[in-house]
Amino acid sequence: AKALLKRIPLTEFDFKGRNPEWGLQLSPRMVIRDEDEILFFITSKDASASGQNDVCLWTNCKALVDSFNAVFEDLWHNSTDLERKIAELETGKPAQNTHVISDAETASKKYDELLRSAEKEIVVVTSAEGLLAHRDKMERVKNWAARGVSVRILAPINNENLQAVHEMSKCAAIRHLPD
Numbered sequence: 379a380k381a382l383l384k385r386i387p388l389t390e391f392d393f394k395g396r397n398p399e400w401g402l403q404l405s406p407r408m409v410i411r412d413e414d415e416i417l418f419f420i421t422s423k424d425a426s427a428s429g430q431n432d433v434c435l436w437t438n439c440k441a442l443v444d445s446f447n448a449v450f451e452d453l454w455h456n457s458t459d460l461e462r463k464i465a466e467l468e469t470g471k472p473a474q475n476t477h478v479i480s481d482a483e484t485a486s487k488k489y490d491e492l493l494r495s496a497e498k499e500i501v502v503v504t505s506a507e508g509l510l511a512h513r514d515k516m517e518r519v520k521n522w523a524a525r526g527v528s529v530r531i532l533a534p535i536n537n538e539n540l541q542a543v544h545e546m547s548k549c550a551a552i553r554h555l556p557d
Contacts, residue, residue: 413443530553
């Protein structure tokens, strides 16, 4: 890939590559042309082990083309730029990634996962109502503090959440952030 990227500027070829980071087991080898046609390359486990040729399926079925184009766009959006991935492999330092999570349930699971994995510090910037939501899960905040995880919260403090601030300040540092 690195050699290919070096040769691209010498041509008029517009090449962009990305590396999916989600650990997906599917290997959707496909080519989509102008959102009109698609080629699927299918290799069974037995065929790849025995050196047999791939099977290719072509279709211009708009529903299938649109579906797999959406799959591709999602993979593309949630992948690392190829040059950044190469730099990561060469330096050993992980590339920074940003992922957009549009599903509320998935976002909530990711949020909980990140909070559970904290080892040193959790910094929260939230709304006045968000502060109340954290108080409702006060046991979680106490567990972080018990594990030695520093918790700092910035939120608007008002009459409605003042009691929550008093309760939470026993195990978290809280500061007022104007609306």
